[in-house]
Amino acid sequence: GAVVSQHPSRVICKSGTSVKIECRSLDFQATTMFWYRQFPKKSLMLMATSNEGSKATYEQGVEKDKFLINHASLTLSTLTVTSAHPEDSSFYICSAREAGLTDTQYFGPGTRLTVL
Amino acid sequence: AQKITQTQPGMFVQEKEAVTLDCTYDTSDPSYGLFWYKQPSSGEMIFLIYQGSYDQQNATEGRYSLNFQKARKSANLVISASQLGDSAMYFCAMRGRNTDKLIFGTGTRLQVFP
Numbered sequence: 336g337a338v339v340s341q342h343p344s345r346v347i348c349k350s351g352t353s354v355k356i357e358c359r360s361l362d363f364q365a366t367t368m369f370w371y372r373q374f375p376k377k378s379l380m381l382m383a384t385s386n387e388g389s390k391a392t393y394e395q396g397v398e399k400d401k402f403l404i405n406h407a408s409l410t411l412s413t414l415t416v417t418s419a420h421p422e423d424s425s426f427y428i429c430s431a432r433e434a435g436l437t438d439t440q441y442f443g444p445g446t447r448l449t450v451l
Numbered sequence: 452a453q454k455i456t457q458t459q460p461g462m463f464v465q466e467k468e469a470v471t472l473d474c475t476y477d478t479s480d481p482s483y484g485l486f487w488y489k490q491p492s493s494g495e496m497i498f499l500i501y502q503g504s505y506d507q508q509n510a511t512e513g514r515y516s517l518n519f520q521k522a523r524k525s526a527n528l529v530i531s532a533s534q535l536g537d538s539a540m541y542f543c544a545m546r547g548r549n550t551d552k553l554i555f556g557t558g559t560r561l562q563v564f565p
Binding site: 367369377378379381384426428430432437438439440441442443444445447 | 484486488493494495496497498501503542546551552553555556557558
């Protein structure tokens, strides 16, 4: 299957600082990437759809100014959590859609963010 | 509205036995795709198997097979010859027509014991 990387895998930051998470498709080009958030023992919650060369589409209730998404190339999307607070602590996971017959989404390994 | 239901919060199976994880869905789209993902404790979501709504045959991938019953709107995952490494959370997901979004179920935690 296709490979998606995510960096960093873990990050601890102080309240008020910003954190950038990178998502890369390593062996395919992805015009569309997705950012999810997962709370402990819960399912994935879609935050936004990231489109290469255009603005991201955010889900209802997700603050655009809080979670900045940039899809700069066909293999890279970034999520920046601005002015992070302890309630932003969570597991963030990205996926990239491989265009084809099934349009399967392949996921990165996730980033565990802890805001002190 | 689309919805995925996984009614089994947890399942146990003995090593080398087969296990079925249930998934039912609801959609008004005539064309859709169904996916199963495995999430081990490390957190990574691993794609397992795909079934298209118009596929005539049930999908199979190694030890994984999908028991697709369209009239019942069910897409159960069957894992044959369970291994200890199969212990993980399993999520069923659906993508409807003309949309990129995946709708996930709440997941089933599978534990394989020796």
